[in-house]
Amino acid sequence: MATTADPVIGVLALQGDFREHVAALKAIGARSALVRRPDDLQSVDALIVPGGESTTMWKLATTAEMFEPVRKRIADGMPAFGTCAGMIMLADRITDAAAGQQTFGGLPITVRRNAFGRQTESFEEPIAFDGIGELAGVFIRAPWVESVEDGVEVLARVTSGPAIGRIVAVRQGNLLATSFHPELTADRRIHEFFVAMVHDRGSA
Template identity: 45%
Template sequence: MKIGVLALQGAVAEHIRMVEMAGAEGVIIKKVEQLADIDGIILPGGESTTIGKLMRDYGFIEALRAFSAQGKPLFGTCAGLIVLANQVEGDNPVHLGLMDMTVQRNAFGRQRESFETTLDVKGISEPVRAVFIRAPLIKAVGPEVEVLSEYKGEIVAARQGHLLAVSYHPELTDDAQVHQYFATMVQQSKASSVQG
């Protein structure tokens, strides 16, 4: 099972390490052609506007929409969550527009308001370590979206079928549970595509 990490910006090496801790093979993705060789992809944190621009420049917007249309799982962390959303508050562009949710950028303020906490996440038995850095928030979700986790009454993790999004950086801890959860999604998707 191969899980790619989109390597246009953000914490790529840390995600690769987590994917491998979760028992899958991590692949650094820099070219659209590489998408054909992987079973799922992580869209890491960074700066969502920059990531969106680079995705357009390198042809990733249409390629990732096609990847998603095959039912292959996508996992957005922090800025990656913004990239997945079909609504972004304020005058902010929508990038992939795949996940039915409204997102607020930098909802937790600037870099110095960064913090670490533990969260209960639906589908994961132990509390998860989560690092929030200029994190976005999910302000609202559509009927197909399942809320997986909240922090102080605000949505910080959600899933819509083969799409997973979290506001925080699970890759900046030694806790691979969220990556394990995504690896299970990828495994199930791969098994059902083989049957189909």
């Protein structure tokens, strides 16, 4: 693994918008690496699980023999950040899961898949993110958080419309997840927030 002073942020590159996360990390001067095989996972200090399709991601991770190694690294305390499908992959429980669907887990939350509707119902709206401020939330077939257990910090909720009050960003310890896609905007503050989490863990 890289030194804690200069951590390498891995981006799971099996499916989804992993390239956009790499670009966001590059824009803030963070080191990154694509993670496709178990050996790749050993050379990173943290992992971003991108947006995409959670059932496809689960199946590809299993086929690539990545599922259990990622699950174990997260259980052992590796920082991880999931966006949209990545949030589903970090959740301990899924409502409306596909048959047999499994997740990496780690976050004691329940998420609902495709809670905001189909891709044609995608939308963007301002989000007030605790500790960062207002930013644009891009929602594409997004989940929301149905419930959280004690110790999970709610960082953002929907502030208008029929889904008002729904939880769309959470953190517990080294794990961060958003329903929306910060990698699809030019605002890099959430990536900076996550990289700071990784640095804080390394200096603890």
